[in-house]
Ligand SMILES: [Fe+2]
């Protein structure tokens with residue numbers, strides 16, 4: 001049923017307790033059973049050893065696989081990364097992910113691979129995902145889809161990282177269930193700063209408006225809400241008002257001398273003439289590693305720093 005509340009009131013009435021003001025210092029722990037209210041901690045400051053997270057956008061074809069395999073191992077060491085998520089939905093021939101290519105991305109230093117609307121374009125993934133818990137597919141892909149839409153991973157020093165993925169509904173090729181309620185259910189049962197030291201949401205969607213809405217909906221309840229799917233990075237990395245890092249789209253790991261990662265010839269022909277002649281083939285020129293780097297406060301899971309990442313290839317460089 002629709003609420004008659006004005007939008008702002010409706011939103012605030014639906015934001016879980018504790019989300020607003022999530023950037024405030026945590027309260028002092030109250031002994032079990034104590035009858036006095038919690039007091040603010042004096043001298044509270046963000047942790048001195050933040051959790052360092054890296055998210056890389058859609059890996060496209062051989063060029064994308066090569067730039068991840070070539071650069072990620074060194075970045076893990078140089079940037080002291082605690083947890084790395086890579087979107088692999090286009091890593092195999094530009095559509096889907098095979099088990100073999102999943103192994104390659106994991107061996108390069110990804111702790112988790114996310115997918116997207118192309119999750120099962122490679123039939124291999126229908127069974128492979130059940131054997132590899134480090135791969136997750138969108139929560140709202142289909143009720144019968146194999147695999148899982150979220151998972152809690154173990155990270156360094158016993159910390160837990162929740163990764164979840166959802167698909168948008170606006171301008172997508174087929175209708176998917178409501179992503180907001182799908183995400184809500186997982187976040188409710190996995191509170192940030194409680195069960196999860198850090199939470200990363202990959203929102204795989206076309207419309208920038210839907211992605212920004214998801215960012216605000218999750219603000220204070222995830223460490224990072226990052227968009228994927230368009231293959232073009234946006235320039236709006238920020239920490240939202242309740243402390244979640246946000247980027248509308250991470251861009252792709254692929255060759256930007258292309259049409260969203262595909263060799264230009266066939267997409268141009270289809271746009272100009274309206275007629276298809278061949279298959280889309282991934283562009284195989286020098287690729288850019290594209291994504292976002294986030295530091296979080298260990299105790300709250302809230303983001304303290306966010307930086308866009310673009311390395312190699314044709315795009316202007318950006319790194320922490
Ligand atoms: Fe996609």
Ligand SMILES: [Fe+2]
Nearest residue numbers: 058089090229
């Ligand atoms: Fe994609």
